[in-house]
Amino acid sequence: MSGEIFNPNPTVFRSSVKSHPSRHLLAAKKSLWMIEPERSQLDQDVEDLEEEAIDQDEIFGALSFLYWLELSINRWSCIDLIRNIYDPEHPNTLEELHVVSAPQIDIGENRVKVEFTPTIPHCGMSTLIGLSIRVRLIRSLPTRFKLDIVVKPGSHQSELAVNKQLNDKERVAAALENPALVKTVEDCLTGRA
Amino acid sequence: MDEEFVYTLHNVAELGGHDDRAWHIAWNPTKPLLASCSADKSVKLYTYNHDGEGTLKFSLATSIPTGHLKTVRAVAWSPSGCTLATASFDANIGIWEQELDDDGNPGEWECASLLEGHETECKSVAYSSTGTLLASCSRDKTVWVWEVQPDSDFECMGVLMEHTQDVKCVAWHPTEEILASGSYDDTIKLYVDDPQDDWFCCATLTGHESTVWSLAWSPNGKYLASASDDKTIRVWRRIGEYEFKCVLVLKGHERSVYSVSWGVGKSSPNLDTSLGWIASAGGDGFIRVWDISETSSSEANIPSAKLIARLPAAHGVHDINSVVWSPRKGYEDLLATSGDDGMVKVWRIRET
Numbered sequence: 001m002s003g004e005i006f007n008p009n010p011t012v013f014r015s016s017v018k019s020h021p022s023r024h025l026l027a028a029k030k031s032l033w034m035i036e037p038e039r040s041q042l043d044q045d046v047e048d049l050e051e052e053a054i055d056q057d058e059i060f061g062a063l064s065f066l067y068w069l070e071l072s073i074n075r076w077s078c079i080d081l082i083r084n085i086y087d088p089e090h091p092n093t094l095e096e097l098h099v100v101s102a103p104q105i106d107i108g109e110n111r112v113k114v115e116f117t118p119t120i121p122h123c124g125m126s127t128l129i130g131l132s133i134r135v136r137l138i139r140s141l142p143t144r145f146k147l148d149i150v151v152k153p154g155s156h157q158s159e160l161a162v163n164k165q166l167n168d169k170e171r172v173a174a175a176l177e178n179p180a181l182v183k184t185v186e187d188c189l190t191g192r193a
Numbered sequence: 194m195d196e197e198f199v200y201t202l203h204n205v206a207e208l209g210g211h212d213d214r215a216w217h218i219a220w221n222p223t224k225p226l227l228a229s230c231s232a233d234k235s236v237k238l239y240t241y242n243h244d245g246e247g248t249l250k251f252s253l254a255t256s257i258p259t260g261h262l263k264t265v266r267a268v269a270w271s272p273s274g275c276t277l278a279t280a281s282f283d284a285n286i287g288i289w290e291q292e293l294d295d296d297g298n299p300g301e302w303e304c305a306s307l308l309e310g311h312e313t314e315c316k317s318v319a320y321s322s323t324g325t326l327l328a329s330c331s332r333d334k335t336v337w338v339w340e341v342q343p344d345s346d347f348e349c350m351g352v353l354m355e356h357t358q359d360v361k362c363v364a365w366h367p368t369e370e371i372l373a374s375g376s377y378d379d380t381i382k383l384y385v386d387d388p389q390d391d392w393f394c395c396a397t398l399t400g401h402e403s404t405v406w407s408l409a410w411s412p413n414g415k416y417l418a419s420a421s422d423d424k425t426i427r428v429w430r431r432i433g434e435y436e437f438k439c440v441l442v443l444k445g446h447e448r449s450v451y452s453v454s455w456g457v458g459k460s461s462p463n464l465d466t467s468l469g470w471i472a473s474a475g476g477d478g479f480i481r482v483w484d485i486s487e488t489s490s491s492e493a494n495i496p497s498a499k500l501i502a503r504l505p506a507a508h509g510v511h512d513i514n515s516v517v518w519s520p521r522k523g524y525e526d527l528l529a530t531s532g533d534d535g536m537v538k539v540w541r542i543r544e545t
Contacts (some may be wrong), residue, residue: 110510144510146448146476168377168404168422169449169476169512170266170361173214173232174282174314174332177263 005089007120012090013098033127033165033175073141075105078112081140085132086191088125088184093191099129104152112137113148121157130166131175132188199545200502202480205527206251206539210237215531217267217515223274225521226254227529229537230265234258236279236289238302239537249527251539257302259287267317271341272324277302280315286329288345305345310337310352317362321370326350328372330360336374336384338392351392355382364408364417371395373417375405381419383435395435400427409455411485412469416440416496420450426473428485430494440495443483445503448476448512456518457525458484468496470542472528474513480504480530482542502542508532 079102083095094100097119104115114133118126130149137147149166151159165171175181186192213232220227227239240254259265263282270277279287286308294300311331318329320341327339327347336353358377365372372384372392381398403422410417417429417437428441450473458470468485482502487494507513511533519527528540 146512164377164403164422170314170316171332171359173264177282 006123006125007089010087010090010092010097010119012092012096033131033171033178033181034124073107073112073145075102075107078102078105078107078114078137078141081136082114082133084191085129085136086188087119088128088132088188094129094133100133110144111146111148112141113150115150115152117152117155121155123156126151126156126158126162127165128184128188130162131172131181132185134166134172135176135185136189197545198500198502200482200542201545202482202502202504202507202528202540202542204538205249205541206239206241208237208239208251208253208537208539209535210253210256211235211535211537213535214533215514215535215537216264218517218529218531218537219268219270219277220517220519220521220527220529221270221274222272222520226274227251227537227539228268228270228277229531230268230279231535232264233535234261234263234265234281236265236268236277236302237537241539249541255302257289260304261285261287263314266315269318269320271320272322276305276320278318278320278327280318280329282314284311284313284315284331284333285309286311286315286318286327288347290345306347308337308339308347310349311335316360319363319365319372321365321372322368323370326365326370328363328365328374330363330374332359334358334360334376336360336363336372336382338372338384338386350386351384353382353384353392353394355384355394355397356380361405362407364410367410367412367414369414373408373410375408375419377404379403379405379421381405381408381417381429383437385435396437398429398437398439400439401425404449406450406475407452409453409471411455412457416455416468416485418453418455418471420453420473420475422449424448424450424475426450426453426471426483428471428496428498430496432494441485441498443471443473443481443498445481445500446473446475446477446479450475451513452515452517454517454528455485456520456528459526470501470518471498472516472518474507474516474530476512478506478508478511478513480507480513480516480528480540482528504540507538507540508534508536 085094106113150163211231215231218229225241229237236257238254241251261281267280277289288306290305292300312333314332330336338351339347356376360376362375379401383396401421407420419427424446426443429437430440454472456470466487471483474480484499484501487496513532515531531537
């Protein structure tokens with residue numbers, strides 16, 4: 001069965017380029033990562049995954065992109081990394097839902113700060129979205145960058161709790177040792193579900 | 194430009210071996226051994242000795258795979274130096290002892306006991322000063338006190354459910370059976386045993402504005418230092434049996450302070466007002482060393498703190514997760530650090 005949808009009708013700001021299969025929220029150890037609200041029926045059946053063929057051009061494109069990235073890290077290259085992360089609840093990207101945008105990225109010499117805007121102030125998916133952003137940036141940016149991932153001030157009713165969790169390296173490390181949670185993050189990163 | 198400091202940290206050893214983030218380190222109190230643990234689930238033991246020319250040489254002695262299913266987050270030696278405890282994200286505490294081979298020589302490190310009970314990731318583990326008690330803490334918000342019995346038996350003496358969030362660290366008083374814990378709930382709690390009843394929380398220290406990552410008692414037991422995600426280190430003075438007051442807030446770190454250690458410092462007869470040296474390190478990659486003293490001019494028992502050494506980029510661009518003074522006599526000027534680069538480094542502090 002399907003879990004509670006926090007925001008059943010989000011505003012989509014741009015139609016997606018290609019259609020995606022209906023997405024199901026994957027079971028995650030909510031006690032590990034989800035902050036609120038308390039829910040018991042998060043565990044659900046996992047849909048069979050459609051393995052997508054890996055495109056050689058994509059690999060080459062990604063490699064040259066990373067090379068270029070090392071040369072010029074700016075808010076535009078950073079937004080390119082996270083714009084196509086999918087929302088855990090909707091077949092839309094974070095960019096389409098205006099969860100992330102280039103002006104919300106701040107780059108210092110060795111620091112990247114990403115602010116994101118949950119679609120609704122009680123969005124229980126915020127920590128998962130933030131974790132997905134963090135994982136994508138950890139994997140893509142040179143290690144010299146320290147990451148700060150925060151929700152836009154005033155955009156979430158549990159702003160402090162969400163920010164604290166997203167920036168606790170020990171909690172992040174433990175979350176990334178949880179296979180169910182990692183799979184959920186992977187699905188957000190790849191758009192599969 | 195850079196300020197001049199009275200002391201300088203010199204690199205003594207760079208010890209590789211871990212395949213992932215090195216979380217924590219512990220100096221053996223009696224033997225020339227340094228233990229480190231990592232997200233790679235292993236524990237490394239490094240040995241050290243003086244070579245012919247009087248240079249201190251460190252080398253990898255052994256690697257313990259541990260069998261923990263997840264990150265090994267913390268390590269702690271018993272005061273005898275014979276037993277090593279590991280705290281893992283797999284929710285278990287491991288107890289390790291060196292087996293003797295047929296000739297009675299020390300052999301492999303074996304798991305002598307596995308302490309189960311925590312529901313989620315264990316974050317820290319510590320032996321009391323006499324070695325008769327062990328404390329552990331977890332994301333399950335609890336602190337457990339275990340009695341160490343013969344033959345690697347452990348009995349749980351108390352489960353303390355005082356914190357409202359993850360418990361990040363535990364630290365025993367250097368001489369008394371007082372336990373301190375620091376938490377994601379921004380507070381520090383202190384616990385003692387009621388001989389007629391159970392272990393109980395006797396004090397709560399509030400003041401930090403974010404997670405308390407690490408705790409260290411002063412060598413004389415009259416102060417407690419705490420390191421926090423709020424980028425500060427606080428020093429708390431014991432003003433009553435179970436009463437503590439914040440007397441210093443050390444600022445300077447630019448990101449989370451993940452670790453604090455309180456060493457004896459430079460012992461000298463005319464420095465009887467010295468309380469030792471606090472070393473701190475964290476997400477900004479700096480090691481900082483502060484001299485803490487009770488000068489005669491200090492008002493109302495407020496000690497003074499002076500930054501005596503500062504080293505940037507001790508692990509390159511990476512976070513430093515742990516900093517620990519060597520407790521062994523004659524080696525008190527040694528510091529070890531571990532970082533997100535998987536490295537363990539040893540430093541000697543010398544007058545500039």
